[in-house]
Amino acid sequence: MKIFTYALALTMTTALSSQAIAANVPAGTKLADDQTYTYRMLDESSSxxxxxxxxxxxxxxVRDLFEGLYNQDGNGKSVPGVALGHTVSDDNMTYTFTLRQDAKWSDGNPVTAHDFVYAWKRAVTPELASPYAWYMELMSIKNGAxxxxxxxxxxxxxxxxxxxHTLVVELSQPLPYFADMVAHATTFPAPKWAIEAHGNEWTRPENIVGNGAFVLTEHVPKERTVRERNAMYWDNENTVLDKxxxxxxxxxAQALTRYRAGELDKTDIPAGQYPTLKEELPNEAIAVPRLCNYYFSYNLASGPEAFQDVRVRKALALALDRNVIVDQVLQGGQFPAYNFTPAATAGFDxxxxxxxxxxxxxxxxxxMELMAEAGYGKGGEPLAFTYLYNTSEAHQxxxxVASQMWKQKLGVDVTLENQEWKVFLENRGNQNFEMARGAWCGDYNEASTFLDLLVSSSGYNDAKYNNARVDELMASAKSSQAPGxxxxxxxxxxxxxxxxxPVYHYSANMMLKDNVEGWPVNNVQQKYYSKDMYKVAE
Structure with missing residues (x-):
């Protein structure tokens, strides 16, 4: 039986828990009197x-309001959350997690292994229709599929x-990176009593019960969300931010204006403005690699007939000048993408x-040669389609630029349609599009988090792509010691x-006030936890 502890292979749980202390404030640091951290979101969160x-x-x-078995540190490594460590059976088919005994829900109830059992069963229940149910299947949990x-x-x-305080997980097959997958929100515990008492309204501020470092105190849809310190959190004494x-x-542009006015501590950098902002505010403009990709998805289920022709699909991909997009349009350190998985992915060549x-x-x-062979575009049958994207200046x-390239080079007419985030998600998920913007940030740092999206059974296979060989290869990769x-x-x-x-691979582009510390700039997944952050006196 193997024993894992995520802190230099230590076996003492006391040593492990020290690695999970919230904000790591250096001795002698003078903290700001106001520990309120305010940041911009592009859209209302899905839930x-x-x-x-x-x-x-x-x-x-959700990472503020709830805590899973493991968290990630500033370098993207797993550290204890509710679990202090785990053991793995000799056949790599059973994981046993040991939970801390001082974890509590915000209403004072203890957090137990039963809360994880309830949440995981809830995630795979067809009645809930979780958009991430497929993730639980990817985890190879026994009978999940x-x-x-x-x-x-x-x-x-x-x-x-x-x-x-002991959670036992049985797998249907060995999965080398299983333990890295439990930092994902879908695997977080859920309070059965609160859900049963309030139904769909259990996440309202007056009803919600969480086990994270913060509690939800206000939510005005499409306007703001406020979280404040959770006095019941096991490590509350080491949390610094109050709100x-x-x-x-x-x-x-409006967000940047409000950032400059001091209303925001963090915001996104508008497309094309990183070089100027880096020169003007070198300590606040940040661009680092991020484990995300940006792509265009064809609707292969009910889209235009032309998309069934691989020559058309390849022609549109070839005519896209990615260097123009990243160097002249976005200008934020993004990387042109010719394959799906980002180079920043651990162990990926x-x-x-x-x-x-x-x-x-x-x-x-x-x-142009492929399009002519297919009989479309200049000199052939007219090709026109609609491209769907969620509202954003950068996406627009x-x-x-992409539609202009396709028009000038291939004679293709593209109608652009933008939609609010939740509407966009619904329509893209239901194949109510012809071509749509796609983007994915790794749920864990391994290539399968990207390539599994193109498996025929994936819940996020919006193209409805179906290739038996891809399915076979990805199934084999799950149990392979050398999946490269x-x-x-x-x-x-x-x-x-x-x-x-594939269009480009992301960099994390942001404006972050230089009195804010603890942002995980070295974590390519950019999984941040407000409990790890603090503001210093200016």
Whole structure:
């Protein structure tokens, strides 16, 4: 039996828990009197229910309100949360987590292994229709796939509590990175009594019960969310921030103006403004690699007939000048993408993709040749489609530039349509689009978090791409000790069939006041926890 502790292989739980102390404030630091941290969000979060949230900003709020088995430190390494450590059976099929005994819910009830059992069964229950139910299937939890498919009841899920502080998870197959997956919001515990008492309204400020470092005290939809210190949190004495406020500001320029006026401690950098802001405010303008990709997704289920022709799909991908997009439009350290998985992904070797080594002139020539062969565009049958994206100045600029490239080079007419975030998510998920913006930030730092999106059964396979070989390779990768060659073959298939168009890989671009400390700039997943942050006196 293997024992894991995530802190230099220490076996003493006291040593482990010291690694999970909230804000790491250096001795002698003078803290600001006002410990309120205010930041901008582009859109209203999808939910603050751990088993229903599906967006990056919403997950940040959920990490404040709830705590899972493990958290991540500033370098992206797993550290204790509710769990102090875990053991793994010799066949790598059973994980046993030991939970801390001082964890409490915000109403004073103890956090137990039963709360995790309830939450995990809830996540796979078809009645809940969790948008992340598929993630629980990816975790290879025993019977998870069958429950999600409605073939078994949730009580058959391979998760149990042998006592209040011991959580046992049985897998259907070994999964080398399983323990890294439990920092994801879907796996956080849920308060059964609060959910049963209030139903769909259990996440309202007056009803919600959480086990995180903060509690929800105010929520004005599409305007602001306020979290304040949770006195019941096991490490509250080491939490420094008293209040966290997220403001929904849909316009990038307006958000920057409010940042300059001192209303915000953090905001996103508008497209194209990073170089200027870095020169003006070098200690506040930040651009670091981020574990996210940006792509265009074809609707292969009910989109235009032309999208069934791989020559058309490849032509549109080839004609896209990614260097123009990242260097002239975005200008924030993004990386042109010719494959799906970001180079920043741990253990991932970027494969050699043929069109990545071409000049843009060579790509354009091939694109025009392929489009002509397919009988579309200039001199052929007119090709027109609608591109759907969620409202954002940066997304709009990328859409405009891409549509101009396709028009000028290939004679393709593209109608641009933007929608508010929740409406966009619904329509994209229901295939109510022809081509749509896609983006994904890694749920854990391993290539499968990206490539699993193109597996035919994935809940986020918005293209409805179906390739039996990709499914087979990704299934094999889950139990492989050396999955690299399998991932390379998947990337080559994606480049050959082009079900999605990789555009760029993200950098985290932000303005952050220089009196704010604790932001995880070295964590490529950018999983931040407000409990780790603090403000110093100016």
């Amino acid at each position: 603050v229910d751990p088993q229903l949230v599906e967006d990056t900003d919403g997950s940040g709020i 069958e429950i999600i498919a409605g073939e078994m009841g949730p009580d058959a899920l391979g998760v149990s509590a042998s006592d209040d 966290v406020v997220s403001l929904v500001i849909g316009d990038d 970027v494969p050699s993709i043929d069109y990545a080594d071409m000049t843009q002139a060579e790509r354009d020539a091939m694109a 600029q990328v859409a405009i 060659p399998l991932y390379t073959e998947v990337e080559q298939i994606l480049a050959d069939e082009m079900p999605v168009v």
